[in-house]
Amino acid sequence: MANNIDIGIRAVCEFLGAASTPDRIQAGCNSENYLVLKDHEFEPAVSHLAANKFVLISLFCIEGFSDRAAHSLFYVFERRNGILVLVNDVNETTLSVASIFPSASWFERECRDGFGIEFDGAFDTRRLFLHESYPENFHPLKKSFKNEPLFTKETINPVDEYQFRTVTGEGVYQVPVGPVHAGIIEPGHFRFSVIGEIIFNLEIRMFYKHRGIEKLSEGKSPHDCIRITEAVSGDESVANATAFCLAVERISGISIPERAWYLRTIMLELERICSHLGDLAGMLVDVAFPLGASQFSVLREECFRQCDCQTGSRFQRGIICIGGLEKDIPGGTINDLLLFIRQLRKRCRIGLKIVLSTTSVIDRFATTGVIPGTLLRPLNITGPVARASGGKVDVRLDHPYGIYEKYVPKRQRLQDGDVLSRFTIKASEIMDSLDLIEQLIADIPAGDIQSEAQVQDGFALSLVESARGQNLCFVWIKDGAIERYKVRTASFCNWLAIEHAVQGNIIPDFPVINKSMNLSYAGTDL
């Protein structure tokens, strides 16, 4: 039985009866706990978890994991600092939990598309990442499907087209937007139902960029997979590569040198700053305040250039590897970063002063796109978006990895949940990350940056706080190759929040609401 097991998780075991239950809990390589359920236990366990305020943070399917059934469904629950993974072995059908945990709806549809698993009682059984052009009964993540070019339908019959929810009533009309948008932005479809100028309902349709990331990684060596993890979402390259390496390192019991962790953390925080600066600029563009926007876009470009100087890539790609880092960053270069950070802080403050003293900006930001705090748990909203709506979640604090136990970031929290709160949270997080980097540079030890990495077989879950929030990664290595790589980015969860955030707002405010949440399409579509 795992040591220091969370009280909530212990309660679940007790609830499931039998004094022997705690023994069935297996501690994972990370602090997660696995509980393999017997058939009759699934339903009561799920309702018990719901009653005890557990949040369903991920649900994914693995084929051939257990001898008992063809598929194993991993339900990942979080409660404060505890992670409980319920493993439900199923063949073809199981019960849907989407009406208890709304965040499960997309997860279940994803499992259905990927593996052909049916969820009884699901309220939404439309296909998710496989659009109309894919053949019926096609399930790409099944092991029996070999990853090779596919012939798809070029023309779609109108009857086979995706059915959006119908919203009817006097004066309700539809505004379809996308997948190709007006700006330089990724593709996705938004179906607005509007009364006058007010948005009554929004339904989003994503996965236009489904590139088969998970299938692509299968059978590859963990080392070759890093390039794939960096392609999950360009501006989260470091976060996703770190999450993947963290999982592999935990499986194989590799401890990486201290210096490498310092550098990784600096890179993670630098990535957060780049992303947040882009958001601040973007939000200001969307409320037509170019004076403020250019302040932050200049700083962002300088950040990108600084990343290039530090790592040789503007997106800090190709430097993180299993066991540490591919190459060291010389002391002189790090000193340049320190000077840059100090200067950046000053200039950020100047920019913020201009913005926050401009009434026309505040007028557009305040009370726009409110995400109520009550939605956080059911939808598993995460990251700065959650923290702007009164949430407390931050992986760096809840499940510290690397050296975040020693360098604890401030827990930022605001209550209003509007665009202004998200702007303010992101601005404060930039300042915190700058402080953190400065502290890290002051304390960075000398030494190796890579330890010998002998990859072993096994599985592990890892969580990393990317700029957008909690990124979850599950890796199963079998015979030295990746058998299953599951990544769930923060955007995958936060996308559903936007359907709620825009209600009652006007369509012209949609871009600023969207930008304030900064959702990655690539990271969702995989």
Place this chain on the structure above:
Amino acid sequence: MVNALTCLLKKKVTEDYPVHDENLEAIGLKIKADINAVFGRSLAIRELDTGSDNATEIEINNLNNPFYDVERFGITFVASPRHADVLMVTGAITHNMATAARKTYDAMPSPKFVVAVGDDACNGGIYAGTYAVLGGAEKIFPVDLKIPGNPPAPAAILAGILALMKRAKDMKRREP
């Protein structure tokens, strides 16, 4: 009225241009001369993401930041394919985007150019030969120019646009 007067008379909110990059200026001026000669002073680009990892979008967006500010060279990113001379494609063509991509291309008036930006758009990149993509942009469009990179930096994209201008100029010269 008083307000308008103070706005006119008070010190302007402005600051120095962040950097002066000679190379960039040189490329920019060449592009500008070519655009003036071939495209009547304005080159309209429509960006189309068919499955990138969003890094390429970020770099294309960066072309509009004050460091590059490509609009001063006559390059504009337009909202509709109907207004575009050039289609800038990023990412491998996914099955889910193929229809929308074809429609976007068909909506453009001729003559039109297609530029593939980034490794994935050039030849499918890491996705080549997998179930979810058709391959690089050339699988569904006639591609005039490829700008490789993962992702290409803004300066590289600008250099690519200059190469495209040469091609367009040659085409114009050959016209009867």
